[in-house]
Structures are given as C-alpha cells and as structure tokens.
Amino acid sequence: MAVSGVVDDLLADAMERIARDIDTDFDSLLPVPDEPRLKLVEAMRYAAMAGGKRIRPLLLTATAEMYGVDRDAAVRAGLAIEAIHVYSLIHDDLPCMDDDGLRHGKPTVHVAYGEATAVLAGDALHAFAFEVLGEPAVSADPFVRIELVRTLGHASGFNGMAGGQMMDLVAETSEFDLPTITRLQQLKTGALLAGAVEMGAILGHVPVEGRTHLRGYARDIGLAFQITDDLIDHEGNAEVAGKAVGKDARAGKQTFLTLLGPDRARAQARMLVEQATAHLADHGKEADLLRALARYIIERDH
Amino acid sequence: MAVSGVVDDLLADAMERIARDIDTDFDSLLPVPDEPRLKLVEAMRYAAMAGGKRIRPLLLTATAEMYGVDRDAAVRAGLAIEAIHVYSLIHDDLPCMDDDGLRHGKPTVHVAYGEATAVLAGDALHAFAFEVLGEPAVSADPFVRIELVRTLGHASGFNGMAGGQMMDLVAETSEFDLPTITRLQQLKTGALLAGAVEMGAILGHVPVEGRTHLRGYARDIGLAFQITDDLIDHEGNAEVAGKAVGKDARAGKQTFLTLLGPDRARAQARMLVEQATAHLADHGKEADLLRALARYIIERDH
Numbered sequence: 297m298a299v300s301g302v303v304d305d306l307l308a309d310a311m312e313r314i315a316r317d318i319d320t321d322f323d324s325l326l327p328v329p330d331e332p333r334l335k336l337v338e339a340m341r342y343a344a345m346a347g348g349k350r351i352r353p354l355l356l357t358a359t360a361e362m363y364g365v366d367r368d369a370a371v372r373a374g375l376a377i378e379a380i381h382v383y384s385l386i387h388d389d390l391p392c393m394d395d396d397g398l399r400h401g402k403p404t405v406h407v408a409y410g411e412a413t414a415v416l417a418g419d420a421l422h423a424f425a426f427e428v429l430g431e432p433a434v435s436a437d438p439f440v441r442i443e444l445v446r447t448l449g450h451a452s453g454f455n456g457m458a459g460g461q462m463m464d465l466v467a468e469t470s471e472f473d474l475p476t477i478t479r480l481q482q483l484k485t486g487a488l489l490a491g492a493v494e495m496g497a498i499l500g501h502v503p504v505e506g507r508t509h510l511r512g513y514a515r516d517i518g519l520a521f522q523i524t525d526d527l528i529d530h531e532g533n534a535e536v537a538g539k540a541v542g543k544d545a546r547a548g549k550q551t552f553l554t555l556l557g558p559d560r561a562r563a564q565a566r567m568l569v570e571q572a573t574a575h576l577a578d579h580g581k582e583a584d585l586l587r588a589l590a591r592y593i594i595e596r597d598h
Numbered sequence: 599m600a601v602s603g604v605v606d607d608l609l610a611d612a613m614e615r616i617a618r619d620i621d622t623d624f625d626s627l628l629p630v631p632d633e634p635r636l637k638l639v640e641a642m643r644y645a646a647m648a649g650g651k652r653i654r655p656l657l658l659t660a661t662a663e664m665y666g667v668d669r670d671a672a673v674r675a676g677l678a679i680e681a682i683h684v685y686s687l688i689h690d691d692l693p694c695m696d697d698d699g700l701r702h703g704k705p706t707v708h709v710a711y712g713e714a715t716a717v718l719a720g721d722a723l724h725a726f727a728f729e730v731l732g733e734p735a736v737s738a739d740p741f742v743r744i745e746l747v748r749t750l751g752h753a754s755g756f757n758g759m760a761g762g763q764m765m766d767l768v769a770e771t772s773e774f775d776l777p778t779i780t781r782l783q784q785l786k787t788g789a790l791l792a793g794a795v796e797m798g799a800i801l802g803h804v805p806v807e808g809r810t811h812l813r814g815y816a817r818d819i820g821l822a823f824q825i826t827d828d829l830i831d832h833e834g835n836a837e838v839a840g841k842a843v844g845k846d847a848r849a850g851k852q853t854f855l856t857l858l859g860p861d862r863a864r865a866q867a868r869m870l871v872e873q874a875t876a877h878l879a880d881h882g883k884e885a886d887l888l889r890a891l892a893r894y895i896i897e898r899d900h
Binding site: 326331332333335336337340383384387390392393410411412413415416418419420422423424425426427428429430431438439441442443445446447448449450452453454456458459461462463465466467470472476479480 | 628633634635637638639642685686689692693694695712713714715717718720721722724725726727728729730731732733740741743744745747748749750751752754755756758759760761763764765767768769772774778781782
C-alpha cells in the first residue's frame with residue numbers, strides 16, 4: 297500500500313483500527329464450543345479472522361462517523377456486513393464455483409476443513425450476520441436495526457451479490473457487452489460496498505433524500521474497486537495478492553479489462569475515483585477518510 | 599395422510615390453504631427476470647415451489663391465529679421461515695453433503711441446474727428470507743420485525759440448524775449417545791420448528807413469560823418429528839417419501855432409531871405428541887389446529 301501524508305496516515309490508522317475491532321468482535325461473538333459443533337465454529341473463525349482488508353466495515357464506520365454514530369455500534373453493524381462478505385468468499389472458493397485453493401495466502405476453507413464444512417460455515421456466517429443486526433448492540437432503535445436488515449438482505453440476495461455471482465457464472469460462456477458487465481459488477485461487488493455506505497447512513501439517521509451523494513460515491517467506488525480487482529488479477533503477483541491470479545483470462549471471462557484493455561481500464565478507475573470524491577464536495581474534513589478510501593481502492597495491489 | 603373427523607378436516611383444509619398461500623407469495627416475490635440472472639431465480643422458484651408440506655409456515659400461522667394475528671402478515675413471516683428451510687434442503691442435497699438426487703419426487707436443484715447454481719440459489723433464498731422479514735408487510739411494528747429476524751437468525755445459525763447439520767456430519771463417523779443425538783436433532787430440525795412457533799407468538803405480541811407452554815409444545819413436536827423422519831427413512835417407500843430412503847443405515851449414522859430400535863422409537867414419538875398437546879391444556883378450540891398438527895407429525899408417511 298503506497299500511502300503518505302496526513303490523510304493517508306488517517307487511512308492507515310483507520311485500517312489498523314477496524315481490522316483490530318472486527319477481529320475482537322468475531323472472537324467474542326464466535327466462542328469455540330466444546331462439542332461436536334467445534335469444527336463448524338473453527339471453520340467460521342478461520343475464514344472470518346483471516347486478515348481481510350475489512351473494506352466494507354471501514355466504509356460503514358467511516359460513513360457513520362461523519363454523522364456522529366457511536367463507534368461500537370457502527371463496528372457491530374460492520375461485523376454483520378463482513379460476515380456476509382466472508383461467507384460469500386467461502387462459497388465462491390468451492391470446487392463447484394471458482395475452485396480456489398488459496399485466500400489471504402492461506403488454504404481456503406474447503407481445503408482446510410472439507411467441502412461440507414465449508415458450505416455449512418458459509419451458511420452459518422450468513423445467518424450470524426442477520427442475528428448480529430437483530431441485537432440491540434447495533435442500535436437501541438428497532439427501526440434502525442430493521443432498516444439495516446432490509447438493506448443487507450437486498451444487497452446480498454438475488455437483486456444484489458448473489459445475482460451478480462450468477463451473472464459471473466454465465467459470463468464464462470457468454471459474450472457480455474459493457475453495460476451488462478457493468479450491471480454484473482454493480483451487483484456482484486458494488487451492491488455490498490454500496491450497502492456498507494447505506495448502512496452507515498441509516499445508523500446516522502440520514503433521511504433517504506439526504507443519501508443521494510453517498511449513493512453516488514458508493515456506486516463510483518464500487519466500479520473502481522472491481523476494475524482494480526480485474527487489473528490485479530491480470531497483472532498481479534499471486535504472493536502479494538494472497539490468492540490465485542490470471543484466473544479470468546484462463547476462464548475466458550469477459551471483464552472490464554477484456555473489453556477496455558488495461559490502459560483505458562486504469563483511466564476509467566481513476567476517473568471514477570475523482571467522480572466519487574466530487575460527490576463529497578459539500579462535506580469538510582469529516583469526509584477525509586472516505587476520500588482517502590476512494591483513492592486507496594485503486595492504488596492497492598491486493 | 600390418515601385423517602378423519604372434524605379436527606382432521608381442519609388440518610387438511612389448513613394444509614391446503616397454507617400451501618396455496620405460500621406458493622402465491624413465492625410466485626409474486628420471486629418474479630423471473632429477463633436477463634442473465636434468469637437461471638438463478640428459476641432455480642430458486644423450482645426449489646421453493648416444489649410442493650413441500652409447509653409445516654413451518656403452518657406452525658407459524660396456526661400459532662399466530664390463536665392470538666388474532668392478521669393472516670397475510672403471518673403468511674409472509676411463514677414465507678421467510680420456509681425460504682430458510684428450502685435453502686437448507688438445497689445445500690443438504692449437494693454432492694459434498696448428502697448427495698441426494700431426488701426431493702419431493704423431482705430431481706434436486708444441483709441435478710436440474712448444476713452445483714454452482716444450487717449453491718447460489720440456496721444463498722439467495724437465505725438472504726431473501728431476511729429481506730422479507732425487513733418489509734412492513736410482515737408487521738407495521740419494527741420491533742416485531744426485528745424480533746422475528748433475531749429469532750430466525752438464531753434458529754438457523756451455528757446455535758441452531760447449521761450447528762445441527764454439522765453434528766449430523768460428525769455423527770457419520772462418531773458414536774453419539776442418546777443425549778447427544780437428542781441435542782443434534784434439537785438443533786438440526788427442532789430449532790427451526792420451534793422458531794416457527796416462537797415467530798407466531800412474537801407476531802401475536804405474546805410476552806416472553808407467556809411463551810413457556812408454546813416452547814414446550816414446540817420442543818416436543820420437534821423431537822417427535824425427527825423420530826418419525828428416522829422411521830420413514832428406515833421403513834419408508836422412496837416413491838411415497840419422494841426422496842431416497844434407507845440412507846441413515848447405509849451411512850452408518852447414529853439416529854434415535856439405531857439407539858432405541860423401531861418399537862421404542864415409535865412409542866417415544868407417541869409419548870412426545872401427548873406431552874406436546876398437554877402443554878396446550880389451557881387453550882380451548884383455538885389450539886385445535888396445533889393439536890392436529892402434533893398428531894399429523896407422527897402419522898405422516900412422507
């Protein structure tokens with residue numbers, strides 16, 4: 297990560313802090329039972345505490361912080377969205393899906409614990425996410441909690457992440473045009489990133505009509521994020537990325553990269569990040585972390 | 599189904615009605631999209647509208663009706679718990695899990711649509727369940743909705759259904775005693791059945807201290823349900839059951855049946871159903887459907 301200057305120190309500190317907070321929450325809410333469910337909870341913890349970048353919780357807490365939301369409450373909501381992200385990675389890595397053996401530089405869950413346990417660990421993390429949102433630790437206000445549930449359910453289901461993963465499967469054998477690839481990525485990756493920002497706004501009691509600029513920011517960084525993922529897959533180093541690279545080309549999959557080529561894709565990602573920060577123009581210093589995050593999203597190498 | 603008499607007509611009518619209502623709700627809330635997600639939603643509908651018995655929605659609506667809850671609202675909450683049940687069947691049938699090719703007399707989802715789509719269809723139905731509970735159609739009161747979310751999340755996660763499925767995997771290679779088998783079944787099947795009754799009580803604004811008898815009823819029918827499932831697997835006819843039978847014995851799995859033998863298992867199920875109806879002694883006619891359901895649970899042949 298190439299970060300420098302005051303704003304980038306802000307980002308580095310925030311990334312360290314959210315990683316620590318999310319690990320602490322997973323650790324305390326997923327105690328290892330002393331019985332035959334042991335392996336399930338171990339597999340959940342193995343996947344959940346594997347050192348991910350925690351981008352979604354960071355987006356959520358950074359947004360919530362702009363509106364003065366209590367840190368612990370925002371972290372707890374961030375834990376829920378991270379649990380959804382982690383479950384999706386476990387299932388995505390399965391032999392019948394992407395068949396990946398490496399994630400964050402470690403064997404994937406089905407390699408370490410077997411396929412059946414991997415399916416169940418994903419399912420259990422999925423339920424865990426919504427159970428977490430049901431608890432008052434997220435917010436004393438039941439309306440806020442149920443709005444978080446609604447948002448996360450929509451962002452992760454057939455109108456969101458799962459729908460995008462389906463399009464991704466179809467992409468291996470179809471010729472998609474740019475609008476269809478854009479739609480695919482908006483669902484597959486964008487929906488959950490946008491959900492994180494939306495959940496931060498819900499916690500901050502921002503009314504729907506006051507969220508337009510945040511949604512614009514989220515949409516733009518979502519696409520920039522995916523284009524950068526494509527570039528990492530294309531140019532990246534498996535050791536740095538912590539996962540297999542060059543997969544898309546081998547699968548003959550249509551991506552932004554195959555349609556635009558690397559130079560135009562990189563330019564597009566930069567343009568999207570500028571556009572994303574422009575949406576935050578009416579905010580002052582309190583939006584610096586979201587601005588830094590937008591830049592980080594295209595500068596990262598893993 | 600061997601039913602006769604007024605109370606059993608009540609049950610037969612209620613079963614027909616809930617099956618129709620749940621199908622109508624799935625049909626309207628899962629519209630088939632005209633795009634690359636088509637196959638995902640088709641697979642979800644294929645699994646969700648396959649003619650299951652809808653025991654969980656029936657338990658939920660029957661409980662809710664005792665407390666005067668609006669029918670449409672209760673059906674909608676029933677749809678959510680049925681979506682969880684259906685997703686669990688899809689994942690349970692996967693080659694890496696039980697590897698079943700037949701369900702409700704039709705090819706299972708991974709046979710009909712492929713394994714990757716089956717994983718995603720299960721995941722999408724899982725998210726759908728919580729999205730449904732987030733909507734005001736379930737209840738105008740956000741506190742009621744979030745309590746439903748909490749209950750369903752807990753009942754389906756590692757402290758409920760998914761935990762029980764993990765114990766079930768372990769059971770294939772371990773020697774479990776009767777208390778451990780009981781715990782396994784309470785989690786694997788019992789948690790969701792009990793969740794259905796609990797959700798009905800939540801919709802009916804029954805305070806926690808007023809739910810003790812309902813929880814007793816639910817615990818007893820949950821175990822009776824599983825013992826009957828074991829008996830159907832042991833003695834059943836694949837054509838009537840609509841799925842493979844004799845699996846437990848082939849897998850060398852410990853069940854109530856292997857520990858108790860068929861005669862004691864059958865007697866135990868009957869005793870549990872008597873105990874379940876005894877919990878309803880303070881209710882009048884309004885609990886007749888729950889009483890009939892308890893008897894049906896051990897009389898069914900599929």
